[in-house]
Amino acid sequence: MILAQGEPLLEWDWIVRHSSQIFERFLQHAELTAIAVGIGLLISFPVAVFAYRHRWLIGPVTWFTGLLYTIPSLALFAFLVPYTGLSTTTAEIGLVSYTLLILIRNIVAGLDGVPADTREAAIGMGYTKRQLLWKVELPLALPVMVAGIRIASVTTIGLVTVTALIGQGGLGYFILLGLRRFFSTPIIAGTILSVAFAMTVDAALLIGQRALTPWVRRKSPGLAS
Amino acid sequence: MISLTDVTKRFPHSSQPAVDRLSLEIEAGKVVCLVGPSGCGKTTTLKMINRLIEPTSGSIVVNGAEILRQDPVKLRRDIGYVIQSVGLMPHRTIEQNIETVPRLVGWDQARIRKRVDELVSIFDLDRDLLPRYPAELSGGQRQRVGVARALAVDPPVMLMDEPFGAVDPIVRERLQDEFLEIQSSLKKTIVFVTHDIDEAIKMSDRIVILNQGGKIEQHAPPEEILRSPANEFVMQFVGAERGLKRLSLVSVSDIGVEEGPVVSPSASADEAKRVIDEFGFGWTSVVDDGQLLGWVDEEMLHDAAGVDEVKARKFAAFVTPDSSLRKALDSVVSSRTQVAVVLGDGQNYLGILTLEHISKEIIH
Numbered sequence A: 001m002i003l004a005q006g007e008p009l010l011e012w013d014w015i016v017r018h019s020s021q022i023f024e025r026f027l028q029h030a031e032l033t034a035i036a037v038g039i040g041l042l043i044s045f046p047v048a049v050f051a052y053r054h055r056w057l058i059g060p061v062t063w064f065t066g067l068l069y070t071i072p073s074l075a076l077f078a079f080l081v082p083y084t085g086l087s088t089t090t091a092e093i094g095l096v097s098y099t100l101l102i103l104i105r106n107i108v109a110g111l112d113g114v115p116a117d118t119r120e121a122a123i124g125m126g127y128t129k130r131q132l133l134w135k136v137e138l139p140l141a142l143p144v145m146v147a148g149i150r151i152a153s154v155t156t157i158g159l160v161t162v163t164a165l166i167g168q169g170g171l172g173y174f175i176l177l178g179l180r181r182f183f184s185t186p187i188i189a190g191t192i193l194s195v196a197f198a199m200t201v202d203a204a205l206l207i208g209q210r211a212l213t214p215w216v217r218r219k220s221p222g223l224a225s
Numbered sequence B: 001m002i003s004l005t006d007v008t009k010r011f012p013h014s015s016q017p018a019v020d021r022l023s024l025e026i027e028a029g030k031v032v033c034l035v036g037p038s039g040c041g042k043t044t045t046l047k048m049i050n051r052l053i054e055p056t057s058g059s060i061v062v063n064g065a066e067i068l069r070q071d072p073v074k075l076r077r078d079i080g081y082v083i084q085s086v087g088l089m090p091h092r093t094i095e096q097n098i099e100t101v102p103r104l105v106g107w108d109q110a111r112i113r114k115r116v117d118e119l120v121s122i123f124d125l126d127r128d129l130l131p132r133y134p135a136e137l138s139g140g141q142r143q144r145v146g147v148a149r150a151l152a153v154d155p156p157v158m159l160m161d162e163p164f165g166a167v168d169p170i171v172r173e174r175l176q177d178e179f180l181e182i183q184s185s186l187k188k189t190i191v192f193v194t195h196d197i198d199e200a201i202k203m204s205d206r207i208v209i210l211n212q213g214g215k216i217e218q219h220a221p222p223e224e225i226l227r228s229p230a231n232e233f234v235m236q237f238v239g240a241e242r243g244l245k246r247l248s249l250v251s252v253s254d255i256g257v258e259e260g261p262v263v264s265p266s267a268s269a270d271e272a273k274r275v276i277d278e279f280g281f282g283w284t285s286v287v288d289d290g291q292l293l294g295w296v297d298e299e300m301l302h303d304a305a306g307v308d309e310v311k312a313r314k315f316a317a318f319v320t321p322d323s324s325l326r327k328a329l330d331s332v333v334s335s336r337t338q339v340a341v342v343l344g345d346g347q348n349y350l351g352i353l354t355l356e357h358i359s360k361e362i363i364h
């Protein structure tokens, strides 16, 4: 283990002294996550809707985003650094890449889960394609889509710590710091805060989704993620 | 109102067309039922009328215009549509479901609210249901909401695909009765799909009996289909009980009544006994100046000198000239007197119907 002999696992002193820095890093962590998931959604959403309408695209899209997903994050960042430097851009390119598979898959699955008779009735009553998408298909797909966003967010929050290696990292900065100095306090603080953040975001998204989909009662049939 | 000419639909990868050169005229204000075995193309035909399915060839005219030259969205908003599986929006409350088409066509809030109130009372919906989601309703309630929703903007044309298919027979009958009552005042042009011949007989002005490939086997009013089925297929489809079924379509006034045994209260007991013997029912009606008082039998007259000395017993059930023969038959077999008494306005005695007389109509 990396601990120096005789030191306590967690030095409150250090945490108090660095509280403003911790807060700053937390904000950076949140920002990196929000941007990654946000851009991920901006890309995934149109791609998923398009693939949903042109089903033959689902295969290739899943294959490609799946491929991105399998690239080890360290390797991806290492590969990008020569082009985009030790920058936020480098971090975000990596982070966004990892959200795509989960988001696209869940958006398509959510849309697929819309009952065929509901869709048919809507068209039969005179919904335009756009109205059908925004007023029927998306609301009904929301629980599955949000399930995807939750997984993507939690995954991203974890991955952000790795970007400490390229000078970003949010709370990951402390983990790296601790590793370099054989000092456990920042490692523990960074990890706990990161996990707590992930759990909070996950719960908040679930609560938000429940509030937005009052028709889904506890167990919603056919809406498994 | 709706006319189909040589309409054919061939789905990709199928050897036989689902609908093959179907031609059909549907008159405004009438209910036309498409009936036929599963897979004969009823739903396909219906969906071609609102362009959910595009015909492979042929022409369909709705409201005087070829539908392929109408904007499909506009066309569909003008046609009420009830699908086979109801298809309420699970994420919308009942009220929002009913408001769907009015919102699509841009009615203002006040008008929508007023219309919802109207529909709630027309369909006798419980107001407590309005804020609920479809999953929280029973099947019968959902079907009723499905029909109410289709009627929301008062479209002149309605397409209904087995609208009462998913409920038990008792609820179905109630929904049918309700619907007939609504239709009698609204006078919509309705294409109604069912595979239940009894439902077709009950609901429609005309029945179209389809065979595989949308082939019309017979297109006629229900009574005619039952009286003279065009061929073996129709005969089979209508079933062995067509005579009985027809009884519900023929009214008492269509076959006329028999005079029956009648005496006036002023008649003597002997005269009454003579009338009773003459008709052989064992009883006679007592009619005073056209008003039915009841009936008496020989036993009641035993110690009496005149009919007015005994209290005539009431008939358990009556029918009117508008009643169906079916109801009359029911009245015959369930009454002790073995006849159905026919009364006009205000207990006015018109005559009786016997089993013999009714069965002549069955055999026909």
Ligand SMILES: Nc1ncnc2c1ncn2[C@@H]1O[C@H](COP(=O)(O)OP(=O)(O)OP(=O)(O)O)[C@@H](O)[C@H]1O
Residues within 6 Å of the ligand: B011, B012, B014, B018, B037, B038, B039, B040, B041, B042, B043, B044, B045, B195
């Ligand atoms: N989308 C489709 N693609 C291919 N074939 C279809 C499609 N829809 C219907 N068919 C075929 O067309 C024929 C007629 O189907 P349709 O749904 O009109 O039957 P139906 O008379 O409504 O039957 P039911 O009483 O079971 O509802 C069937 O053989 C069916 O398999």
Ligand SMILES: [Mg+2]
Residues within 6 Å of the ligand: B042, B043, B044, B084, B161
């Ligand atoms: Mg059908």
